[in-house]
Amino acid sequence: MKQTLLGQVAVVTGSSRGIGRAIAQRLAREGAVVVVNYRQSQEAAKVVVDTIRGQGGQAEAVSFDVSDAQAVNHAIRDIFNRHGRLDILVNNAGGTLDQLLLRLREDEWERVLRVNLTGTFLCTKAALRWMLRAHYGRIVNISSVASHLGNVGQTAYAAAKAGIEGLTRSLAREVATRNITVNVVAPGFIATDMLEQLPDVLKQAYLQLIPMGRWGKPEEVAEVVVFLVQPAAAYVTGQVIGVNGGLYM
Ligand SMILES: NC(=O)c1ccc[n+]([C@@H]2O[C@H](COP(=O)([O-])OP(=O)(O)OC[C@H]3O[C@@H](n4cnc5c(N)ncnc54)[C@H](O)[C@@H]3O)[C@@H](O)[C@H]2O)c1
Structure with missing residues (x-):
C-alpha cells in the first residue's frame, strides 16, 4: 500500500502512551517522521520510538512540557531546523483533575486549563510559524466528549476542551487560505490509563450510556486523526469529529 505521508514531519504531543502513542504509531505507518513528545516518561517514549523503528518507520523522542512556552518554542524550532519542515501537529497532551466545582481550587482549575x-x-x-512559511500544514487538536455532554467533576476539563474547539474554529478561519487545516477529534471513553483512573461503579454507569456498549480503542481515534492529516483532506477544516461509539450525536 502506498504511504500517504512519506517524508512529512509530524509532532504528536504526549505520545509516550495512550491515544498519543497510537497516533504516533499510525502516522509512522503512513511514512511520516514522527516526533514522540513526552514530559517525564523517557523510558516509555523510547519504547514507542523503538517499536516504530522496528517496524521500519522513523521516529525520535523529544522532551518538553507543552505548558512551558520557552521549552515549546525551543523544541519546535529545533525540530524544524533538523528536519527542514513541520507538516503535522497533533495536540494530544492533556489530562484531568476531577473535582466538584465547589471543591476545585483556583490553582487546580488553572493547572487543567494550562496543560489542555x-x-x-x-x-x-x-x-504555525513554520507551516505558514511552507503554505502547508495539518493541525489536529484532541478534545473530549466531556466538552459536549458535560461531566460531573470536570468543569475545568470540559471548559478547557470546549476552549480548544473555539480556538480551532477561529484559527481554521485565520489560516484557511494558506493550505493549513485545523480540526478537532473528540474522543468518547477510550481504554487508556485515563479511563483506568475512574471508579468501577462510574465505569459501569458510563458503559450503559454508550450505544455501542464498549469502550473505544486508541487505534480507533488514531484512524480519524490520520484521515484529517492526509493531503487529500484539504477541504476539511474547523470541524469537530467525535469518536465515541454513539455516546454523543
Ligand atoms: N482516554 C479517554 O477516554 C479520553 C477521552 C476524551 C479525551 N481524551 C483526551 O485524549 C488525550 C490523550 O489522553 P489519554 O487517554 O491517552 O491519556 P493519558 O493520560 O494516557 O495520556 C496523556 C499524555 O499526555 C502527557 N502529558 C500530560 N501533560 C503534559 C505536558 N504538560 N506536556 C507534555 N505531555 C503531557 C502525559 O504524560 C501522557 O503521556 C488527552 O488530551 C485527553 O484529554 C481522552
Whole structure:
C-alpha cells in the first residue's frame, strides 16, 4: 500500500502512551517522521520510538512540557531546523483533575486549563510559524466528549476542551487560505490509563450510556486523526469529529 505521508514531519504531543502513542504509531505507518513528545516518561517514549523503528518507520523522542512556552518554542524550532519542515501537529497532551466545582481550587482549575488549553495554544503558535512559511500544514487538536455532554467533576476539563474547539474554529478561519487545516477529534471513553483512573461503579454507569456498549480503542481515534492529516483532506477544516461509539450525536 502506498504511504500517504512519506517524508512529512509530524509532532504528536504526549505520545509516550495512550491515544498519543497510537497516533504516533499510525502516522509512522503512513511514512511520516514522527516526533514522540513526552514530559517525564523517557523510558516509555523510547519504547514507542523503538517499536516504530522496528517496524521500519522513523521516529525520535523529544522532551518538553507543552505548558512551558520557552521549552515549546525551543523544541519546535529545533525540530524544524533538523528536519527542514513541520507538516503535522497533533495536540494530544492533556489530562484531568476531577473535582466538584465547589471543591476545585483556583490553582487546580488553572493547572487543567494550562496543560489542555494553553498547551494547545503554545504548541500551535510555535508550529504555525513554520507551516505558514511552507503554505502547508495539518493541525489536529484532541478534545473530549466531556466538552459536549458535560461531566460531573470536570468543569475545568470540559471548559478547557470546549476552549480548544473555539480556538480551532477561529484559527481554521485565520489560516484557511494558506493550505493549513485545523480540526478537532473528540474522543468518547477510550481504554487508556485515563479511563483506568475512574471508579468501577462510574465505569459501569458510563458503559450503559454508550450505544455501542464498549469502550473505544486508541487505534480507533488514531484512524480519524490520520484521515484529517492526509493531503487529500484539504477541504476539511474547523470541524469537530467525535469518536465515541454513539455516546454523543
Ligand atoms: N482516554 C479517554 O477516554 C479520553 C477521552 C476524551 C479525551 N481524551 C483526551 O485524549 C488525550 C490523550 O489522553 P489519554 O487517554 O491517552 O491519556 P493519558 O493520560 O494516557 O495520556 C496523556 C499524555 O499526555 C502527557 N502529558 C500530560 N501533560 C503534559 C505536558 N504538560 N506536556 C507534555 N505531555 C503531557 C502525559 O504524560 C501522557 O503521556 C488527552 O488530551 C485527553 O484529554 C481522552
